[in-house]
Amino acid sequence: MTITQEIQRRRTFAIISHPDAGKTTLTEKLLLYGGAEQLAGSVTARKNQRATTSDWMELEKKRGISISSTVLQFDYDGYRLNLLDTPGHKDFSEDTYRVLTAVDAVVMVIDSAKGIEPQTRKLFEVCRQRGVPIFTFMNKCDRPMKEPLALLDELERVLGIGAFPVNWPIGNGADFRGVYDRQTRLMHLFERVVGGKFRAPVSVGGLHDSEIRGQLDEATFLKTVEELEMLEHAGEIFDDAAVLAGKSTPVFFGSGVNNFGVQLLLDGFLKHSPAPKSRVMGGIEIAPENPAFSGFIFKIQANMDPKHRDRIAFIRVCSGKFDRDMTVHHSRSEKKVRLSSSHKLFGNERETVDEAYPGDVIGLVGHDSFGIGDTLTTDPKILYKEIPRFTPEAFSYLHNPNTGKYKQFRQGLDQLLQEGVIQALYLRNSSIKTPLLAAVGPLQFEVVQFRLESEYGAESRLEAAPWSVVRWLPTDITEDALDALSLPTGARLAYDLGKNPVILFQNEWSANYFNETNKNTPLSALPVQSVRE
Ligand SMILES: Nc1nc2c(ncn2[C@@H]2O[C@H](COP(=O)(O)OP(=O)(O)OP(=O)(O)O)[C@@H](O)[C@H]2O)c(=O)[nH]1
Ligand SMILES: [Mg+2]
Numbered sequence: 243m244t245i246t247q248e249i250q251r252r253r254t255f256a257i258i259s260h261p262d263a264g265k266t267t268l269t270e271k272l273l274l275y276g277g278a279e280q281l282a283g284s285v286t287a288r289k290n291q292r293a294t295t296s297d298w299m300e301l302e303k304k305r306g307i308s309i310s311s312t313v314l315q316f317d318y319d320g321y322r323l324n325l326l327d328t329p330g331h332k333d334f335s336e337d338t339y340r341v342l343t344a345v346d347a348v349v350m351v352i353d354s355a356k357g358i359e360p361q362t363r364k365l366f367e368v369c370r371q372r373g374v375p376i377f378t379f380m381n382k383c384d385r386p387m388k389e390p391l392a393l394l395d396e397l398e399r400v401l402g403i404g405a406f407p408v409n410w411p412i413g414n415g416a417d418f419r420g421v422y423d424r425q426t427r428l429m430h431l432f433e434r435v436v437g438g439k440f441r442a443p444v445s446v447g448g449l450h451d452s453e454i455r456g457q458l459d460e461a462t463f464l465k466t467v468e469e470l471e472m473l474e475h476a477g478e479i480f481d482d483a484a485v486l487a488g489k490s491t492p493v494f495f496g497s498g499v500n501n502f503g504v505q506l507l508l509d510g511f512l513k514h515s516p517a518p519k520s521r522v523m524g525g526i527e528i529a530p531e532n533p534a535f536s537g538f539i540f541k542i543q544a545n546m547d548p549k550h551r552d553r554i555a556f557i558r559v560c561s562g563k564f565d566r567d568m569t570v571h572h573s574r575s576e577k578k579v580r581l582s583s584s585h586k587l588f589g590n591e592r593e594t595v596d597e598a599y600p601g602d603v604i605g606l607v608g609h610d611s612f613g614i615g616d617t618l619t620t621d622p623k624i625l626y627k628e629i630p631r632f633t634p635e636a637f638s639y640l641h642n643p644n645t646g647k648y649k650q651f652r653q654g655l656d657q658l659l660q661e662g663v664i665q666a667l668y669l670r671n672s673s674i675k676t677p678l679l680a681a682v683g684p685l686q687f688e689v690v691q692f693r694l695e696s697e698y699g700a701e702s703r704l705e706a707a708p709w710s711v712v713r714w715l716p717t718d719i720t721e722d723a724l725d726a727l728s729l730p731t732g733a734r735l736a737y738d739l740g741k742n743p744v745i746l747f748q749n750e751w752s753a754n755y756f757n758e759t760n761k762n763t764p765l766s767a768l769p770v771q772s773v774r775e
Contacts, residue, residue: 252601333683634680654698
């Protein structure tokens, strides 16, 4: 296969939504239908007893929510898929947003009973800004759902995106029977299978096929026919260009847990989603076919495999070909490094990979100097600046109650900071050695404490810190100028991990007051990035 053929068969996408809409469940089902697993992970109604491929972390299993994104690579129908399941909870949105920089399309999952929820809306905005094509899966049609037309209307009204129903639900809630595929004009009626572990048996036929007709009650049949006629009258056609431009979203209905409509989503997605495209960095266009290998690190995760206790840097390949053992330029250290330990990933399982192409996400092991956002390339002129930063809104000290375990505590915390699980700040002119953690949301504290304990055997104790707002000072401000600042009551000077100066304020009001009274010291609400970061 030529490099162009390899690129054209790659599909790299994330599954996004508000918490609990069914992303992880759908991920498992895509693996089932994609033939990547014989049995989809046993997703049971009892949330605390789940064992899914993509929620492998101890705390994820315990809480039944996704905390960290997961990469799954598999082949299906001639395609190579790189699928990323993301956490929905807003406290983990840093992780989700980083993943969005690494994909070429997204599947947005919506709970059909609830419609568009706040976090879906935020994630949608990020996709729109980045111009990422969006495919919509209206999930949980097996539960009393909103009217499908109302759901489409909501997409158009709330998100301001055109919505094209590729298929249409037949029945609703307990009577949900399947979907009508508008492209092929065929009805797909599914049977429920206990536990949803195997592919759902399906009968396919035309709308007026006697066998299909016989399976539907009069009311459901008439409602479906009427709605389909309405859609036909509207006369819209599938517009690939609008989808690729992020102006319109193809909509699929179904039920992940029941395996209804999953195959149609998978096939429809593969048919219409884009292969890896060029990226523009600092005005230069880098095409995937560019002979230079390049990619960037968007995620770091330690201790994925308890047997190995190492850390994996996840890189999205953007151009050229990756070969194991190749030597590349590492942007942060400006040094040459040899990439000898490279892996293909499937949840927390990994397998050595010898080559990779644009679109692929691979894991690199054994490089402590790698950080999130770093570029690896054979052409040092290429530098990706993709990774967004977030403003923390929650601050807490993290104490080590057990001095005998100081080493484990410190090592664990340093590792988690490098992973970007949470941020840390250092108070200026302070003798306090207790780390001050800064999080986008408080659940991040819980993850840090849990992982310190379970992965490093280190206990910890949280103590709320008196600030709720952080602002960045100009990076070129001198130490003397910092000494001369007059801060509002309760405010403190500190440094972030990149040694950039910040001010911690007790509240928004206090930050605004400082702004008013120090016009020549502009503050930034967004983290600044110094050159080497
Ligand atoms: N009735 C019904 N329940 C579903 C369906 N799909 C998923 N669920 C249930 O919805 C709950 C949440 O599912 P998950 O797949 O964990 O949701 P998620 O979007 O990954 O959640 P986070 O990652 O925590 O944001 C689970 O109890 C699933 O069994 C569906 O099609 N119908
Ligand atoms: Mg999940």
